[in-house]
Amino acid sequence: MADGLNERSQNILEAIVEDYIASAEPVGSRAISRKHDFHLSPASVRNVMADLEEMGLLCSPHTSSGRIPTEKGFQYYIDTLLDVRDLNRNEKQNLRNSYRFQNMRMEDIMQEVGRVLSGLSQYTGLVMAPKFISTVFRQIDFIRLSQGQLLMIYVSETGLVQNKVIEADPSLTGSDLERISNYLNSELNGLSIQEVRTKLNRELQEDRIHYDKLKKQAFNLSCAALQGEIEDQLYVSGASLMLEQPEFSTPEQMKRLVHAFESKKILIELLDRGQSARGVQIFIGSESSQVDLEGCSLITSNFSNQKGAIGTLGVIGPVRMNYSQVVPIVDFTAQLVSRVLDLEIEKN
């Protein structure tokens, strides 16, 4: 049905969407007829507009105002009319230069990426670090904090450091711990946490019979350390830029947005949805089914290293977002970050 649009209708829809993206104001027939040389009078444009409205691609806030695209209209625009040009060599180089990844910890890289994404797009940048469970084991360390408490320090292949406090048998001595971590480090090297977990479960069952005390303790400890959920790291940059957008100019909308950005759960949930897909993904408005994010669109892409650790980055802006500008930035940044993560290993 939506594809039954003839060329003229498509052109007018595109013009309306783009005018609206630029101005954030309802677009009238006169403006379309003048600015774009379709050689059509306002009246003819109005006829087309009425058709588009009937199809649910446009709507008017009130009888005597211009039209604004509906979410369905934006969806059609993105699916059919938007041409995403690749960045040219120059722009790519500029983007590369915006990032400084030298001697940076994983956290710093993520934060930097968020900052740059937000700075370039003038919307809000989001970066979700690779999930703990998808990272590849590199090293584990145990440090006694108090009688019954150990601090576990875990380092992934890419240099991501996680730590966690676990309870442990107080009778374990320092050298016990050292032997245990040495054992685990040789045993688990190169496995993803996912794989580590299945290995642990398997071995724990077998070892119940063999009764090697060291192994048993080692596996028990690492079970405690690597089991439970470790919450996702989400970096939000430039939240205040969103408040400059006219669609979020009322106090109520500002509160809603700030709340959404503050309780990162909402965003993490949203970003998770795109984790399985490849390439750039666009979530429009109410697709998110998050009341607090009404009126927002999200452009994301996953980045990953060759070992399969997947993170997500993106930009969140108003539905009336400049997709043709932001999509290539998100796309190329994801490629860039993927490469940086692999470099950290390859140079190894």
Added chain:
Amino acid sequence: MADGLNERSQNILEAIVEDYIASAEPVGSRAISRKHDFHLSPASVRNVMADLEEMGLLCSPHTSSGRIPTEKGFQYYIDTLLDVRDLNRNEKQNLRNSYRFQNMRMEDIMQEVGRVLSGLSQYTGLVMAPKFISTVFRQIDFIRLSQGQLLMIYVSETGLVQNKVIEADPSLTGSDLERISNYLNSELNGLSIQEVRTKLNRELQEDRIHYDKLKKQAFNLSCAALQGEIEDQLYVSGASLMLEQPEFSTPEQMKRLVHAFESKKILIELLDRGQSARGVQIFIGSESSQVDLEGCSLITSNFSNQKGAIGTLGVIGPVRMNYSQVVPIVDFTAQLVSRVLDLEIEKN
């Protein structure tokens, strides 16, 4: 001069401040004369109000409105009229129960404290973790990330984990690194970073003569690792609660606040100012000299462990803040956190 207030003026000032704290609206003479039984007519109250206005303790937004306290008025109220009652046994227990510190990493504790502070006060909770430089050395570890890059992992006495990427001589082998970290761990144990730094500088000079290669490499590495600035950790909780306050209800003020909360620098600077003091401190409004924080007051207290690592926690709210409620919460929470940090060591 301000202390030349007679009892009646003080009573009326107190009544006005407290009414204003409760209502956020200018307070009129009639309301004061009725709600509080001073046995004074509105006209008499007005006379006193006129005096207080002349002293700069009150002001009126316009000729025919009630009075609101000026910052000076709030200052006087806090210095002279505010009686901060201690929490009773019951309230203390409740507060203790609000916190769950079991098996928590330093970061989690800080975040939890911020959340609870914000939840109890209904304003915004701030927690600044002890500065890296003030923490006490416990353990250091080096992990090779790539040819020329090492990941340094540092653990403090209290279980605070810091990591940093440093450049290093690619010829160092794994066992070199192990020996170096063993050496440093025995050598630097129990010193604060501050002390470590002076020790390193001293030894580096002496060792230039003795030419012990291991030592030299060890000190060089730890210098690179522990030197530069490590940015302060600041946890902001409940920023959106501030947006509910009527003084920040316009879009402009919301933007200002969100911006201030987002660029944590502003807040860190402010919290740093109180680091040397003991007990609860109150910064009122423009004292902060931060445009973005106009109209805000800050109640802070430091927490510390016996080894001298100092952090700061507090609540930021409108100048029209419920001081008598929030001050004891901040005070007792700081004591609580101090005790928790010491426990982590003592149990040791």
Added chain:
DNA sequence: TGTTAGCACTCAACAGAGGTGAGTGCTAAA
């Protein structure tokens, strides 16, 4: 002398009226 009633005055806030202009839908002519 301190307190209070009375009174004229001020001003934010609200509501209604009227004008303006950008935009629409419909109709009939080109």
Added chain:
DNA sequence: TTTAGCACTCACCTCTGTTGAGTGCTAACA
């Protein structure tokens, strides 16, 4: 099929008058 013309709509602005809470001043009172 396109377009000119026209009546109509409605957000937005400005102007106006009303209301009410609150003030300062003054004169009378205890």
